[in-house]
Amino acid sequence: MVVTVATLGFPRIGPRRELKTALESYWAGKTSQSALLAAVADLRAKAWARQRDLGADIVPSNDFSLYDHVLDTTAMVGAVPPIYGWTGGEVGLETYFAMARGAPGDIGHAGVGVPAAEMTKWFDTNYHYLVPEFTADQAFRLASLKAVREYGEAKAQGIETRPVLLGPVSFLLLGKTRGADFDPLVLLPRLLPVYAEILRLLAEAGATWVQIDEPCLVTDLSDTARAAFGHAYAALTNGTAPPKIMLTTYFGALADNLPTALALPVHGLHVDLVRAPGQLDAVVSGARPDLLLSLGVIDGRNVWAADLDAILDRVEPAVLSGRQVMLAPSCSLLHTPIDLDREADLDPEIRSWLAFAVQKVAELVVLARALNEGRDSVRAALDAASAALASRRTSPKINDPAVKVRISADDPSVARRKSPFEARRQVQRRRLRLPAYPTTTIGSFPQTAEVRKARADYGKSVIDAAAYHAFLREETARTVLWQEEAGLDVLVHGEFERNDMVQYFGEQLSGFAFTKHAWVQSYGSRCVRPPIIYGDVSRPRPMTVEWWRYAQSLTERPMKGMLTGPVTILNWSFVRDDQPRSATCRQIAFAIRDEVIDLEKAGAAVVQIDEPALREGLPLRHGEWQAYLDWAVECFRIASSGVGDAVQIHTHMCYSEFNDIIASIAAMDADVISIETARSRMELLDAFAGYRYPAEIGPGVYDIHSPRVPAVDEMASLLKAAAERLPADQLWVNPDCGLKTRNWPEVRLAVENMVAAARAARARA
Numbered sequence: 001m002v003v004t005v006a007t008l009g010f011p012r013i014g015p016r017r018e019l020k021t022a023l024e025s026y027w028a029g030k031t032s033q034s035a036l037l038a039a040v041a042d043l044r045a046k047a048w049a050r051q052r053d054l055g056a057d058i059v060p061s062n063d064f065s066l067y068d069h070v071l072d073t074t075a076m077v078g079a080v081p082p083i084y085g086w087t088g089g090e091v092g093l094e095t096y097f098a099m100a101r102g103a104p105g106d107i108g109h110a111g112v113g114v115p116a117a118e119m120t121k122w123f124d125t126n127y128h129y130l131v132p133e134f135t136a137d138q139a140f141r142l143a144s145l146k147a148v149r150e151y152g153e154a155k156a157q158g159i160e161t162r163p164v165l166l167g168p169v170s171f172l173l174l175g176k177t178r179g180a181d182f183d184p185l186v187l188l189p190r191l192l193p194v195y196a197e198i199l200r201l202l203a204e205a206g207a208t209w210v211q212i213d214e215p216c217l218v219t220d221l222s223d224t225a226r227a228a229f230g231h232a233y234a235a236l237t238n239g240t241a242p243p244k245i246m247l248t249t250y251f252g253a254l255a256d257n258l259p260t261a262l263a264l265p266v267h268g269l270h271v272d273l274v275r276a277p278g279q280l281d282a283v284v285s286g287a288r289p290d291l292l293l294s295l296g297v298i299d300g301r302n303v304w305a306a307d308l309d310a311i312l313d314r315v316e317p318a319v320l321s322g323r324q325v326m327l328a329p330s331c332s333l334l335h336t337p338i339d340l341d342r343e344a345d346l347d348p349e350i351r352s353w354l355a356f357a358v359q360k361v362a363e364l365v366v367l368a369r370a371l372n373e374g375r376d377s378v379r380a381a382l383d384a385a386s387a388a389l390a391s392r393r394t395s396p397k398i399n400d401p402a403v404k405v406r407i408s409a410d411d412p413s414v415a416r417r418k419s420p421f422e423a424r425r426q427v428q429r430r431r432l433r434l435p436a437y438p439t440t441t442i443g444s445f446p447q448t449a450e451v452r453k454a455r456a457d458y459g460k461s462v463i464d465a466a467a468y469h470a471f472l473r474e475e476t477a478r479t480v481l482w483q484e485e486a487g488l489d490v491l492v493h494g495e496f497e498r499n500d501m502v503q504y505f506g507e508q509l510s511g512f513a514f515t516k517h518a519w520v521q522s523y524g525s526r527c528v529r530p531p532i533i534y535g536d537v538s539r540p541r542p543m544t545v546e547w548w549r550y551a552q553s554l555t556e557r558p559m560k561g562m563l564t565g566p567v568t569i570l571n572w573s574f575v576r577d578d579q580p581r582s583a584t585c586r587q588i589a590f591a592i593r594d595e596v597i598d599l600e601k602a603g604a605a606v607v608q609i610d611e612p613a614l615r616e617g618l619p620l621r622h623g624e625w626q627a628y629l630d631w632a633v634e635c636f637r638i639a640s641s642g643v644g645d646a647v648q649i650h651t652h653m654c655y656s657e658f659n660d661i662i663a664s665i666a667a668m669d670a671d672v673i674s675i676e677t678a679r680s681r682m683e684l685l686d687a688f689a690g691y692r693y694p695a696e697i698g699p700g701v702y703d704i705h706s707p708r709v710p711a712v713d714e715m716a717s718l719l720k721a722a723a724e725r726l727p728a729d730q731l732w733v734n735p736d737c738g739l740k741t742r743n744w745p746e747v748r749l750a751v752e753n754m755v756a757a758a759r760a761a762r763a764r765a
């Protein structure tokens with residue numbers, strides 16, 4: 001039995017972010033639709049050829065997307081919400097991009113602009129998808145032949161592909177309902193004929209296998225949802241000569257859903273053996289003898305080179321048992337950067353520890369060959385992998401004994417403030433002397449074109465460090481003085497020196513590496529370049545103290561120290577896989593703690609530690625939530641507890657779901673938390689009120705995602721709504737989030753209105 005190699009999806013953006021360039025120039029009206037389509041066809045052709053040339057036996061098609069594969073599925077099944085004014089036929093680019101990005105007044109009903117569909121995170125990744133929206137009377141019909149077209153496109157290029165579809169059950173489960181509240185799964189019988197139709201067309205075009213992704217199979221499922229799988233796959237496998245289905249699961253263990261998955265009448269099953277190596281035995285022993293198993297042995301979510309010998313040891317028994325297996329990445333390679341070979345400037349030792357999408361396909365080819373022809377046939381590659389691993393285990397770049405000693409010390413007082421909140425509050429009140437409804441902002445002020453240009457010029461050595469710093473000082477000074485004039489109570493320096501809230505800190509911490517080209521798609525044309533945490537983390541020297549000191553020197557009012565929290569730094573990076581994430585987070589926590597202590601020494605009375613990514617680190621299974629929350633909260637507390645009672649610790653989170661984690665939010669023991677509430681009209685405060693959240697809260701009164709400047713009355717009425725839910729002496733007044741994406745005219749007006757609203761609230765109190 002020959003072991004083959006499959007890839008489940010390849011990065012779409014192109015090695016030089018060609019997709020971003022093509023999309024953005026089309027959106028800007030600079031290129032035509034046909035130019036866009038030609039550019040992306042070229043990207044697809046190159047991705048197929050590349051995977052084939054690397055030696056992959058099964059190459060996917062329809063994994064490409066102009067924006068998002070969930071949106072592609074919405075188009076495929078014709079589930080376009082009525083506001084987009086789609087009148088039938090194939091869903092065209094205009095409708096597609098209107099759903100993705102919203103549209104001005106020239107599309108949709110009666111010349112009125114339409115908002116984009118809601119976007120949310122794809123499972124626990126940093127990729128965002130567009131949430132399908134279903135009404136109770138939702139109808140479906142085949143409205144996009146993209147899957148068939150792209151299959152044909154590859155075929156014309158001489159490459160036989162396995163088309164990828166998002167499965168019908170996951171598609172429904174990922175959607176939300178509009179109008180009535182109902183279980184979207186009731187729509188399944190209406191949806192399945194569309195899937196059957198597309199499978200038929202794919203088979204007709206020549207496809208023998210189709211990859212159908214059902215990642216929801218690794219999440220907690222109701223009995224109804226489990227039954228839906230049985231129902232769906234019975235329907236999709238009983239047409240006349242349907243293509244064979246590789247049912248694909250990833251991002252975790254099937255666990256309690258394994259019997260459901262194994263009972264489906266599909267021809268193949270893909271399992272994630274990186275997140276869930278332990279499920280191999282149960283899968284192998286439970287699977288029908290003729291079920292083709294696709295073993296996800298190479299990490300599609302991270303950047304580390306694999307331990308090839310260990311993988312071979314693990315999968316050999318299954319192969320020797322005579323079972324038919326294929327090897328694959330754990331999930332689509334969408335979540336990894338494309339090609340390590342472009343990182344010429346990376347330290348060669350660190351580079352030897354890494355593998356991006358291209359290198360991961362090559363690893364799979366080596367593994368398959370070792371299984372088919374014996375390990376000696378690929379000895380050099382296996383030896384190189386072991387050598388890299390050995391260096392990774394022992395390299396002084398990774399191992400810092402002092403850090404290890406520090407984080408393993410078993411001293412619970414490191415995670416405890418000196419006094420409880422009420423006592424701290426009295427000390428802080430005497431020190432800060434703030435009015436009722438104190439006003440502040442979340443940290444950043446507009447990153448204008450000039451700010452970005454100065455940074456770029458500095459990066460290209462067009463200006464020197466002195467000139468760049470002089471520019472930043474001027475910008476900071478102007479912003480501080482303006483905040484005084486505007487009447488804000490607690491000021492910020494504006495964060496002009498920061499490119500990104502994680503990168504700025506990562507660049508100053510040891511244990512972090514940065515790449516030049518290792519982009520991954522976040523959504524649509526937006527890409528991010530997460531830092532790589534490869535080693536023990538420590539803080540060689542203060543990171544923000546000088547900027548804080550300068551900003552504080554310009555004003556008598558309290559200047560907030562502004563830091564990114566350990567959990568957010570962790571969740572927005574590629575994290576080392578040779579120790580638990582919790583251990584890495586704890587190391588970062590101690591590094592941030594050192595910074596907070598140095599800010600205290602410099603005289604800071606208020607320090608904000610942002611944790612906007614705390615919630616997104618939640619595991620996919622509820623049963624694992626508490627363990628995560630426990631260490632995440634502990635890390636925040638380690639970061640914030642090194643200082644005396646007189647330092648007021650703020651935290652900030654920009655999302656609007658707290659009900660299910662409110663106890664952990666309270667356990668963080670911050671003195672003040674600012675949150676996003678403007679759009680939900682303060683409803684979210686019910687979670688805090690219901691829980692009797694003890695500390696102070698700044699519910700955002702200004703939705704910074706919109707260019708619209710809210711009027712004084714509007715913000716005053718939000719404050720009133722807040723005061724109906726919480727005691728007035730618990731409330732702060734601030735925007736939803738940082739102001740870096742807004743422009744100065746908007747910000748000036750909005751903040752002035754916000755201060756006026758706070759004054760009105762004080763007058764009333």
Ligand code: GLN
Nearest residue numbers: 442443444610612654738
């Ligand atoms: N302090 C950061 C800022 O103001 C917070 C950003 C965030 O919450 N994502 O930009």
Ligand code: ZN
Nearest residue numbers: 653654737738
């Ligand atoms: Zn925020």
